[in-house]
Amino acid sequence: MMAKIVKGSDFKGVVDYILDKGKNAQVVAYDGLFMENKETIAMSFNAQSLMNGNVAKPVGHIALSFSKEDEPRLTNCVMGGIALEYMERMGIKDTQFFIARHFDKEHPHVHIAFNRIDNNGNTISDRHERLRSTRICKELTLIYGLHMANGKENVKRNRLKEPDKTKYELYDILKTEVGICGNWGVLVANLKRQGVEVHFSHRGQTDEIQGVVFTKNGYHFNGSKVDRRFSYSKIDAALQSNRCRERKGMMTNEYEVATPSTPSSIAQSEFFNGSLGLLNGSDSSCNAADVEANQEMAEILRRKKKRKRGMRL
Template identity: 40%
Template sequence: MIAKIIEGRSFGGCVGYVLKKDSEVIHSEGLRRDSAKTIVQDFNFQRMLNPRLGKAVGHIILSWNTADKNMLSNDIMVSSAKRYLSKMGIRDTQCLMVRHHDRQHDHIHIIYNRVNDYGKTISNSNQRYKSFKACKELNALYGFKQSEGKKNVNRGRLKGNDRTRYQIYDAVKAGIRNSRNWSELKSYIRYRGVELQFKYRSGTDEVQGISFSKNGQTFRGSAIDRSLSYVQIDRALNGIDNVMEQNHGMESDVSTDRSMATNMGETIGYLASALFSIPEIVPEQEDPCIKKRKKKENYRLRR
């Protein structure tokens, strides 16, 4: 099971999209299910408890692997969705769960009101981290197959920001495999229409993060995929540097031999210098107390 989180402003548009042909409402809370119109009215009525919140529409898509198809009933989907919402801190609010059957993999849409039953705003902080952790725990609890990442995503069905995000992901991943350093990576992905920008710590040259741009859209590296953060890419490039340097050394034995001979000569020279050089002798300074006592003794002898 994996989750995709979206926020919006219009309950009407979101409900209209979710309740399309062949959709199936499998659960709801705090809503009249007479029609799409009454559902939207109820969402908007509660929304007025906190009219200052612009993006009051919470929309989550839970998707399962095709290997889980035989074990997925409506009850299992609702049960896992409720646990997911609880782990995300989404509770005491209206929600609608709708199952779609238009794709190979089973998935449900959850619409919830970010204005809860008491007029308070449901926090959206650290959503991606909490969602990743929740999905991992629920996959283990229910025995769902863990996602294999982005390689099995059908790129042809993607649109808008999702399409751009995956184009960036594919370009950067290919660039990492074919680059030895940041400069080469930057040139490689630019050829494929992707620009790279570093984020620096205020007032310093220390790189704090990274983002990528394509088709006028900009995304943080970690927002595209956890493996595209600055730290992860830097580690991957360093690893490739080491492997390529080893391969280069195997292909150029003569150059390697010369380098080894030079290093050996420098080492021998250093050892010879250390063995045969005469160190500078610094005279030992006399203790001031002893010096003063000797001076008194000489004075008495002269008397």
């Protein structure tokens, strides 16, 4: 689920667009409006907007789009309920609105038209509305178990308009080049060959680089606006990682890791024979000592017997 937010000053224009017969529009919810026809709807909006003439763009228009994978379960009632909860979380309440579903595209989507001047003449705040909208869309996607898109790879490039078309072209180029380049010089040169200019922003009057801006087809994009991974610091870290990986690959090719050779059968034989020889020698020494000790003991006993015989005599 994702939302596209637009503000304007012409209620008739947004009503005509949303209720265009060519889009097979079906109204799924509304409040505070005379819904007899498109003219009465626009008249209702305009009448309430006069309660606060300080707002230059009182028209609120939000398109909520859903994944095609969720289409079987997205009835008009379900989509209307999700849209109403989205409005509540966005602070769009106590005001005129209508919600209509379109069938002119392959993915399910609804359009919300609302008056930014509420029923009491107060302005509905648009402060940080896109940040809040992104967070709320993610929350509702999880709450209702909707399909979670995998990211920019699934966006249909052929349906994009400028500057989004160029932004996604730049995203595809950066994704490839940042993954293979080992330094900024090579990256800048490769991007230039593909029509992308690179400019660095510095901190104050110093030489310290704090950001990068990419220019293509006359459009300028901060790196982090193309994608979070393309901020200056993250690109720099990726280039360093590529460089380290390349060096490791060169070292692996240049040097072979020497593995110790196993002792030969002869050496093993000599080793064991020597060991056994030492053990055998040790055993021989022990046996000789035992024999000598026995001989000494026998000699002592013989002498004792001899003395006893002498005493008897």
